[in-house]
Amino acid sequence: MANDTDSRDKVQDSPQLPKIPIFIMGKRYMVPEELTIMKAMEYAGYQFIRGCGCRMGVCGACGTVYRKPGDYKIRVGLACQTVVEPEMYLTQLPFYPANRASYDLAGAQGSAEEIHAAYPEVFRCVSCNACTKICPAEVSVMDYIAAIKRGDLELASELSFECIQCGLCVSRCMAELPQYHIAQMARRFVGAKLTPKAGHLREQVRNIAEGRYKDLMDQLESASKDSLIELYKARQWEPAKEGEDWTPDDHRGLLS
Amino acid sequence: MPYPQYLKDLIKRVEANRARHVALKREDDDLPFLTLEQRQSYLERFHPDYKTGPQIRRPITVGPSKGYSISPEIVDLLEARALVDPDKLDLSNPDYDVDVLIIGGGGAGSAAAIYARNAGASVMIATKLRHGDANTMMAEGGIQACDKAQKDSPYYHFLDVLGGGHFVNKRSLARRLVEDGPDAIRWLEGLGVLFDKFPDGRMKTVHGGGTCRKRMHSASDMSGAEIMRVVRDEVRNLDVPVIEFSPAVELIKNAEGHCAGAVLYNMETQEFTVCRAKAVVMATGGSGRLHIQGFMTTNHYGATGDGLVLCYRAGLPLVFLHTVQYHPTGIAYPEQAEGLLITEKFRGAGANVLNVDGERFVNEREPRDVEASAFIRECTEVGKGVRTPTGKWGVWLDSPMLDLLHGQGYVAKNFCGAYMLLKRFEIDISREPMLVFPTLHYQNGGVDFEADCTTQIPGLFIGGEVGGGIHGENRLMGNSLLDINVFGRIAGANAARFAQDSAVDAPLTLDHVRRYHQELEDAGIVTQRRAPVLLPDYTTPEVKERQLETHYLGNLR
Incomplete structure (x- = not known):
């Protein structure tokens, strides 16, 4: 193994590590200067139950707000992605209450009006942009809310795609919207109702359900290991540069 | 930087x-x-x-896979005592009573919940962290399925899966995986997953390592996150209760030998509670946070192999755990x-x-x-x-x-x-x-199960990374997101059917835990280790040394 050193997340302490002071919920700790907030808190002795998830910036568990002395700005970051800074004082917001409207997707049309009916408060938005400013995933929250108000669900879907549903937008909203739930409904409407379905998918589901591959698969399932290896080696490779319409010369394993 | x-x-x-x-x-x-x-x-x-040597593998000394040599990090968990003392817990007055208990709130558990609920069962999810805190959320590249009949079929997908897995996969599982693939994609499309598509609705598909056909579907490089948040949203639409921060720490059986629920542990209040269920779906995911061989990991904070421990104590063999996937x-x-x-x-x-x-x-x-x-x-x-x-x-x-x-x-x-x-x-x-x-990156092996997600224990069903055999000794890209959806759906549907048709009402018991403890003692294993560990241990030794009176149960203080 090339990387012999223990690569666990656990920080190896040493007196040589340059340390800086940070304030976790107001309390001062000295931590190594290159750590993320998450690893710094663990270094300080915290064991997370809440406030820690994927540790790679997509799950929304570790939203963190902080300020720095002499600076009025409220700052934000994911604890797992943000490197500590001297004198920062921080708190995690692992949960923020946000009401969600249940809906029957199968029975829905996929219209903006249905979203407006489920979340009438969407029109309370005054476009203050506090949501966008606090978003640690750099999603244009205010813009997707505006798109939903206008009825442009495709745009809302595109703008909100990188939302990690951490809830920090909800914490800052003067109109008291649950933005990320509204966006989720819009994206599902776009995916399920407003985007053309894949025809080839239905065709293949039908082929399989009708048992058209059954004999072929029975043979494969009971083949000897050696003959499987031969069949494996004989597979024709779809060239990477070929487009959608490529078809193989070798038709074994296919219908037709 | x-x-x-x-x-x-x-x-x-x-x-x-x-x-x-x-x-x-x-x-x-x-x-x-x-x-x-x-x-x-x-x-x-x-x-x-x-690699060889006792630091790399060690035979398990007790239980149904006794003698099987796997990573010592996992063996340590199997050769450990339960978190709950079977003599202290009153099973006669369950705190929850449902048709189907689903353990794990990731992709497989959520798919199972939707299928069980839609089959008419009362369903509850118990999960260690939040609903959706799972490796599913972190999958990036995509999901395989052979849905372009002009060039692809279950035949080619099956050969790719077997070749990737060194031809030793449990074939019935691999077959089910590839044959159900297109329908799993159709289901996700219908739920509103934003797959990358051409304007006419055809799926954009690309190659993955070891695939002979371009069959990788994606949603940008957030495929898992997109699938997870959509199925989670659907679970919420169905009003399935989700008990968060409450991992299962032991399976409960009944006097007939069926799986009949689980002991849950509220990590915030440190209470143990009892859930009685007519059927249980185990969907706890993988074990990257055990840091096998000291490796760094892509896995979620909660991936500590809990389901392996619970199923093993209940009597299920482990398969293919001698291999681990390094991405x-x-x-x-x-x-x-x-x-x-x-x-x-x-x-x-x-x-x-x-x-x-x-x-x-x-x-x-x-x-x-x-x-x-x-x-x-x-x-x-x-x-x-x-x-x-x-x-x-x-x-x-x-x-x-x-x-x-x-x-x-x-x-x-x-x-x-x-x-x-x-x-x-x-x-x-x-x-x-x-x-x-x-x-x-991935736990190739896991608990032994069948293509209908049943196990040797009636009433216990398996879905997702906790199960072993589908991918043999090495999984290909895009087959894990597929696996959790295919087998999550089957597990949920069949658990609901079992709850309706086959479940029997009999007194609850943790005798299997008592027997397991006895077996440990008979094997001369005297240990303070407790399992499942639930969380990885990132507290520095310096801090631990100063926690003079702190009592650790597993890795939990």
């Missing part, structure tokens, strides 16, 4: 060769694939699974992001893997275990790895090639997760290559 100057200087070698590499890629002029014999040689000499491309720099997953889709889309000289050394689409072995070989035997500032190794993944191949903005749009992540560290992956090295 932008690249330091010496790495920027090394990147110039990559840049010097880039135009040539792009031209070769346009002509499909890749390095040839290794032969099966060469692959075997790479694996035996460089793959972590093939070839985990981030090697910057240190803050170390181990994080860089999706295989970069290579599928045409990015080259390059050594310190900026030269190619392996085809980018070998199966994962072979690809990872080739990286390790290049850094060790060949001596052409790239040293990180902290003395670790990496190789280049030349992501800027993709903007040249597919047009400017391609990387930022199609790999928004990785692009954003590294941008925070002042590395622009549309202009600079990434430094990568293999990282602990």
